[in-house]
Amino acid sequence: MQRRPVTPDSAKNRKVAILSALLVASMVGLAYASVPLYRIFCQVTGFGGTTQRAEAAPEKTAERHMTIRFDANTAPSLPWIFEPVQRSLDVKVGAENFAYYRATNTSDHTITGSAVFNVAPDTAGAYFNKIECFCFTEQTLKPGQSVEMPVSFFIDPAIMDDHGMDKVLTITLSYTFYPVDKPDSVSSSGKTSTETNLN
Known part of the structure; x- marks a missing residue:
């Protein structure tokens, strides 16, 4: 059984897929971190009336x-x-x-x-x-x-x-x-x- 040759287009698509997956993972991580980061920001600056x-x-x-x-x-x-x-x-x-x-x-x-x-x-x-x-x-x-x-x-x-x-x-x-x-x-x-x- 012969392997399909790796074409420039398939290599480019794979690179885009990997970057997209990394972007999604980063967004999920940022969503989880946003609440504590916002809380720390409010405590340091007093933003929103935070004491x-x-x-x-x-x-x-x-x-x-x-x-x-x-x-x-x-x-x-x-x-x-x-x-x-x-x-x-x-x-x-x-x-x-x-x-x-x-x-x-x-x-x-x-x-x-x-x-x-x-x-x-x-x-x-x-x-x-x-x-x-x-x-x-x-x-x-x-x-x-x-x-x-x-x-x-x-x-x-x-x-x-x-x-x-x-x-x-x-x-x-x-x-x-x-x-x-x-x-x-x-x-x-x-x-x-x-x-x-x-x-």
């Missing part, structure tokens, strides 16, 4: 004061009452502050939730730093259980050097809780929350 994370507040504070408002939302599929304990705080730029949110499971079964967050205006995300937050981990509530969940934060004094932020006097910190289908095996709610039973 920053810090180990500690700076040693020096500024004389500027700002009002922080607190907003709470839940997904329609999550039977929790979720609300800020305080509606707003007057804070000093650079100083560490503490705020609390309260969540109550109104259902008859244990539910794990996870909170997503942002700040408004979006441009404030680059200067809003969280040190500790209930949103860093999943929260599990038993039926009728209520918890108070802390968040510690500060406004980066670098905001003083951004003249585009001079007229921003109020920042709104907003959270939305969603149910988690497959919760982590270890819940952190006992570590970060003050628990009360409604039953």
Whole structure:
């Protein structure tokens, strides 16, 4: 049985097929990587109101004061009452502050939730730093259980050097809780929350 001779056209077609397969594989890989890359981009730049994370507040504070408002939302599929304990705080730029949110499971079964967050205006995300937050981990509530969940934060004094932020006097910190289908095996709610039973 004779082999067909390799013609220039067949070699060209094979090369195109290999390049196409590599392109498809690259696109699939990029699709999987795009979410974490976008998340990293948002965390670094504050894009879309994404807040920053810090180990500690700076040693020096500024004389500027700002009002922080607190907003709470839940997904329609999550039977929790979720609300800020305080509606707003007057804070000093650079100083560490503490705020609390309260969540109550109104259902008859244990539910794990996870909170997503942002700040408004979006441009404030680059200067809003969280040190500790209930949103860093999943929260599990038993039926009728209520918890108070802390968040510690500060406004980066670098905001003083951004003249585009001079007229921003109020920042709104907003959270939305969603149910988690497959919760982590270890819940952190006992570590970060003050628990009360409604039953």
